[in-house]
Amino acid sequence: MIRLPALLLPFVLVLTGCGAPDSPADLAVKQTHKLVQLSPVTVANNTVSYRFPATVIPVKTVELNFEVSGRLTHVDLKQGHLVKKGTLLASIDSTPFERNVRENRALHKQARLELERVQSLYKKGLSPKRDLDNAETQFEITKVDLENSIQDLSYTELRAPFDALISDRLVEKDNYIITGTAITRLQDVSQAYFEINVSERVLAANINNKILSAVASITGRNNETFPLAYIEHTTSADPVTQTYKVTFSSAQPKDGHLTPGIRAAVDVTVGTDNRAGSLHVPLNALQVNADQSYSVWRFAPTSEDSKRGTVHQVPVEVGEITGHMVTISDGVGPEQFVVSAGVSQMREAMLVEAYEAE
Structure with a gap:
């Protein structure tokens, strides 16, 4: 029998009492999730809305006069009254x-x-x-x-050339009228025209945009709106206000006329059609690749926890930059999330956890 020296006996006893070593699974390093900042992929807002004070104006205003001279024997010009085309307004002897x-x-x-x-x-x-x-x-x-x-x-007879509103009566019966003397002023109100003043800054900012919609609401008339169609705008600014006049039209309501001079508000939405459906992500979410292309790190949540998951690098096409947001296409979809900080530290399939600020 081999006898151990008495000096080594305590060490043998200690080792014997420790038992079997840990299994390989127990010795493996536990994986951790890296905290990252995530931002949603949003549908780009390609429109902008403005509200302008507006005034109802006539389609046109004309002054009627006799082309011969004579004494007025008939005048039927009640200001503010609507007359049909062909109505006799005045006549001379x-x-x-x-x-x-x-x-x-x-x-x-x-x-x-x-x-x-x-x-x-x-x-x-x-x-x-x-x-x-x-x-x-x-x-x-x-x-x-x-x-x-x-x-x-x-x-010798003066008749309404169109359905009109009598704006002004400029003569009275029994006056002697000289050829060319204005008798009345008529306004064409077959449609309601709304006129707004647009500043030079707003016009310049939307020079390439289209008018997507325009709606008028009348001051004092609750819940009543009128869809508008663009007619025209001036190309020279007013020398005093530096604004441009823009005119819209609306059909006259069946229950009454929108007479010139009524105050209104016009809500105009402008934008472009070619960017419809494009997506926005924060500018910091972009990563420039070695070939000068762009990509983002898309977050894929696990089925058990929506705040934990993996990230995957996907290529994207970059469009316009607006402030801290950039327009992209391909690779991601709306309501998905991308890493928006520290993208250079990401690796394919890295485990991450969404950071929530307290």
Whole structure:
């Protein structure tokens, strides 16, 4: 029997009492999740809305006047009233014009009879060509005089050229009217035009954008809106206000007219169609690769815990940069999350945990 020296006996006893060593599974280093900052992938907001004070204006405003002179015998111009196209608004004494028509009609008849007589003689060789020419000329002159007198007679009545609102009455009955004197001012209200003033800054910021929608609301009329269509805008700024006038139109409501001068508010949404559906991520989420392409680290949560998961590098196409956000496409979808801080420290399939600020 081999005897151990008495000096080594205590060490043998200690080793014997320790038991079997740990298994390999117990000796493995436990994996940990790296805290990362995640940001959602959002649908890019490609629109911007503005509200402008507006005023209802007429489609057009015209002044009516007589093209002949005379004394007013009829005036039906009630300011603020709507009139239909063809309504008689005013007339002047037609007696001298009717007399002129009768006179010219008689002269024309006489010239026609004379022409017929000369033509008969000319065919028989009893009248020279000169007499025939004079008779034809006189016939044409009297014809023109008759047509002019009939036209002047029609000018003694002033009728509405379109469905209109009588804005102003500029004369009274029994006044003597000179040709060209304005009688009334009419406004075309077949549609409601809304006019707004847009600052130079707003116009310049949206020069490449389209008007996606425009809606008007009338001051004092709750829950009543009017969809608008763009008509036109001025290209020269007002020298005082440095604003541009923009005009929209709306159909007149069936229960009444939007008369010029009414105050309103116009809500306009502008944007571009070609970027519709693009996505936004924080600028810090982009990683520049060795080939100068771009990628992001997409977060894939586990089924057990939505705050824990892995990250995966996906290539993306980069678009416009707006502030701290960038437009991207491909690789990610809306409502997903990407790493938005420390992207250079990420590795494929790395275990991560979403950081939540307290």
